[in-house]
Amino acid sequence: MLYETSLAAIAIFAAFVLSVVGLSFYLGRKAQSAQGYYAAHGEIHWFVNGIAFAGDYLSAASFLGICGMIAFYGYDGFLYSIGFLAGWIVALFVIAEPIKKLGKFTFADALDSRFHSRGIKLAVAISTLVVSIFYLIPQMVGAGDLIVPLLGLPHAVGVILVGVAVTLIVVTAGMVSTTWVQFIKGSLLVFFCGVLTVMILNRGLVVGTGSLAPQVRTVAPDGTVLVDGAPQSKSHDLRPVGTIAALPARYGDAISTGPLGPWEYLSALEDSRIVTWAPKKQTDAAGTHTTYSPTERLGSDLLKPGGYFKGLTTGNLADKLDFVSLMLALFCGTASLPHILIRYYTVKDQAAARKSTVVGIAAIGAFYVLTLFLGLGAMTSGALDPTSSNMAAPLLAKSFNTTLFAIISAIAFTTVLGTVSGLIMAGSGAVAHDLVENVLRIPMTDHEKVRCGKIAAVGLGIVAMALGILFRNFNVSFLVGWAFNIAASANLPALVMLLFWPRTTKEGIIAAVTVGMLASLGWILLSADTFEKVYGLPRDASWMPFSQPGLVTIPLGFLVLVVVSLLTPRPAGAEAR
């Protein structure tokens, strides 16, 4: 669908970016130490840090992706929410305190605290960079993709805008300004999702009136787009979809339920009949035709697992293992993401680390509950774009009024800023603190450490912008999955065993990080999903039984660590080299 450019959205977004960049300059005006740049002097209040966790973690994928998935496929989008939140339990109960106790600026510090080995620092710095860059690419491409419909600007403008703003934020005051940007973004996101949810419940469920005739979108070989055979324009476009066909019998002939409580809303939705639009593709000489046809379904069928993860209903074992593998990677991945872990160094002690994780879990949990209502609200709003699930949340806002659309669009775009600044910060620490200072052992004064970190941040910002433009036409959503899988396979076994198994040796850690990273990477490169979505090859050509590697590569990381540790001499003591 084509969208009207919203001047209000551009104004709100510009105001947000200018104020956070202004805030960064204000915070960065004082001369800085390395402790300030990398860890915000360890002086961030635990509550601010907790909300910043939410701002760091809730990427555009969480906000737009999950909303869209619930709106299009029903319950299965919520399974992602459940897995993403469960990961914080690992972070709080297993990782938070040791990470805070053992480390200084980066994840490599903590992992290397016992051995002081350059090999460990090198392996962990590389895995940090790989995970951060894989996470970064979809964020940057997403920024470009969002700016086209939301603000009416070209793709590259979105990428460069985010790249420049984030680099400025990170370079001016490092972790201090990154934290505040994430705090502001996290609070705005949760607050406005709450506002939208209240409006959804207040509207209740309304029977839709739109036409139910099938719609055909054709992309001709020369690139022109036709809708139902005529050229696409703002006056002749696909009709918005996603309506209720019939309310539960208890409402009689009424076309609206009126305001509903949250529980009533879910219950009434289960008894309603909902119209969903599935696409069907077909190619001939005239181009590629996608036909969207309506299907009327009972709400209770949409609110149970299996709409997206088809394997859950077909009983295919490989599909079931794929699902388990994904849920395991989400559970284990969160606590191994470097940009999340470095946030533990910004608070003063372990008690504060704990409290801020609890605040983070509260904010993120609330967000995921609200997202369920946003997704279901979008599903029945009559405003969905059948071609783009990512637009579900902004279009839901548009079904209320255009100001809300402008605000939600601007927030969706600024969501990218918070996450990207965390990723650039994590990468900057890995390059300057781990690689230059500890692996290459280049002596640096405190001032030089900060300068080195800032140069690394600028470099990473440029790399991020280049990748965002380069990968524009690739399907990149799977990269976030890669990042979770690689983080979980490479980092978690090393971290957990270092903490809980005294026999762990430095060779064991290096081997586990390297094998975990390479195995999960290799598995994904050879998986059916990548064959289909990236190489454009048939799924059957893949060599792997299922696409998500975590179920195999996370245990493999543990196994490699144990075997290599047992084959190498027992560590002599805490200071052994």
Place this chain on the structure above:
Amino acid sequence: MTPSDDSPPRCEPAVSRSARIGFGLFWIYVACYGGFIALVLFAPGLLSARPFGGVNLAIACGLGLIVAALVLAVVYMVACRVVEGASHD
């Protein structure tokens, strides 16, 4: 260089006690999360049951897991404060 080197040894028992509490709570959550995934895999029909005021078990379990995470997190925070407070006395 690492903070662990210069932290006084007398704090160790409190740290390991809170770690033990954390571990216990962790396994409780693993059981809930694993149980839920097992239900999704092996008893999807059960999740369609609607025992709670017309809302099905799939939604109720999902919301329950989110609330359980928060409840366990708060329990952990309070328990750690009690344990560490006791060791400082």
